[in-house]
Amino acid sequence: MSRQSYLFTSESVSEGHPDKVCDRISDEIVDLFFREGPKAGIDPWAIRAACETLATTNKVVIAGETRGPETVTKDWIAHVARMAIRDIGYEQDGFHWDKADIEVLLHPQSADIAAGVDALQPGDNKEEGAGDQGIMFGYACNETPELMPAPIYYAHNILRDLATARHKKEGDAALLGPDSKSQVTVRYENGRPVGVTQIVVSHQHIKEDLSSKQIRDIIEPYVRKALPAEWVSKDTVWHINPTGKFFIGGPDGDSGLTGRKIIVDTYGGAAPHGGGAFSGKDSTKVDRSAAYAARYLAKNVIAAGLADRCTIQLSYAIGVAKPLSIYVDTHGTGKVDEAQLEKVLGEVMDLSPRGIRTHLDLNKPIYARTSAYGHFGRAPEADGGFSWEKTDLVDAIKKAVA
Known part of the structure; x- marks a missing residue:
């Protein structure tokens, strides 16, 4: 026990921590692609972004791989970064939104990675594979009204x-x-x-x-x-x-990088973390989308009154749509068998990358707001932001385990 x-x-x-400045810039770029893609006639399902940012004294470097509208130029991306820095509040001599040198090194997504993500699964001409292999965790508990530690x-x-x-x-x-x-x-x-x-x-x-x-x-x-x-x-x-x-x-006192505050972003160490960062990644990257799905399922288990604490692990292989495994641990507080929950959760929600993106409506410019103060424990928003914080699966889960 x-x-x-x-x-x-x-x-x-805070949002002004050097690493969080980088998370914010990376997520602003993801939002830019999701916002401008449809205007250029690009299907949101085809948008790709894997964007990393480095910040130091009056210098920002943005690198990574994207697929999106040609209208999104390097100058536009640099402008978006400046506006993010200004919104955070940096106007100091060593890091100023208007004076910083911003270098944009984004290039098209690797054809090899794209082939795995875009590969259609046997028997289903609409199903893509996961954007990478990996393990993702979700957690919820009844310690706070938002079901966070x-x-x-x-x-x-x-x-x-x-x-x-x-x-x-x-x-x-x-x-x-x-x-x-x-x-x-x-x-x-x-x-x-x-x-x-x-x-x-x-x-x-x-x-x-x-x-x-x-x-x-x-x-x-x-x-x-x-x-x-x-x-x-x-x-x-x-x-x-x-x-x-x-x-x-800020970055003048200590350099920053995207993805270095993954425990701050999730559960503060109260639950496991699969190791993948969230910011700068579009929703084909299961590091992000499957972690959101795992939180969503764990929160709904707690909201349904089926446990006081719940950890969920999902695992994926690049180019493969269905999760390799679903694991549930209710830490001795569960009111139903964990193996039953594992079966039920895989039935009440399609946990393929396309299924997650559809269910949680993730092909939207909703990511910059997640870059500080946690991706979880936030209120769902009218435009689809923080959709993974909804508890709309409670009835379906209760019915399935009854």
């Missing part, structure tokens, strides 16, 4: 609230810069989160001579608002800008 009383810590990073959920909320205040220039929050990190240590008793023992926030500031105490005075109200009031006590230990000054931030 798993431990019932323990401490668990998760971290988040508490530590990562609250770590995200702290930084999202601070970013909102910074963008709105609310009082002294206007003195905060784009780059920040949070970390929350949650105390569990009898398997449930009950309090916070340690809070860490390191936040860039645009006025150089601010002290850690001054930063704490700005930040603490937002941290307290983001956490359940009863979780913060006199015994909670605070670490606000523990090294002191944090004036130089």
Whole structure:
């Protein structure tokens, strides 16, 4: 039996963290291709993007493989990157949206990879293969209303609230810069989160001579608002800008790369990760789409009341449509047999790449918004964003296991 009383810590990073700047740029380019492809008469199913970004002092390099409209030029891509950097808020000497040198090295998708993805499966002239081999995990639990682990959920909320205040220039929050990190240590008793023992926030500031105490005075109200009031006590230990000054931030302070914050993007370490990053990839890449599908299924299992915790693993081979395996673990909290769930979940949703893209409506420009504060635990949006957070399979799953 798993431990019932323990401490668990998760971290988040803001939209201005160097790696997240790169994730944002990469996902903006995916959105650009999905947005402009149909205008040029290209079927969204034919769009391909695998886009990686490197950022350092006033330099951005964008590389990867694409298939899409010729109207999307390198100059347009560079402009989209600049607008993303400006929206995040970088106008500092060492990293400025208007002054940075942006190099675009995108080229057409490999014919060998394209052949595997586009290969039609035997007996079905509409089914493509997976864009790569790999394993993907999804997870859900009933610790928060959004069915996410508490530590990562609250770590995200702290930084999202601070970013909102910074963008709105609310009082002294206007003195905060784009780059920040949070970390929350949650105390569990009898398997449930009950309090916070340690809070860490390191936040860039645009006025150089601010002290850690001054930063704490700005930040603490937002941290307290983001956490359940009863979780913060006199015994909670605070670490606000523990090294002191944090004036130089973003890619000028530390280089960034797409795909280096995969645990921040998912479950904060509370669940396994298959290893593949999400940002910069179109929905043929099962690293992304199948991870979304696994979260979707796990969340619906929890929402159906069939378990308190649920981990789902899917596996794929490049060029092959159907998943090689479906694995379900309810961690001793399940109310139905896990083998039965494995069978049922493969029946209530088509888990081929085309099936996932159809069911979750993924051939859309909905990805830039996922690039910070987590891909999971967000509210489904009217235009199809975060469709994998819906709980519309609850009735079908309940009926299938009855």
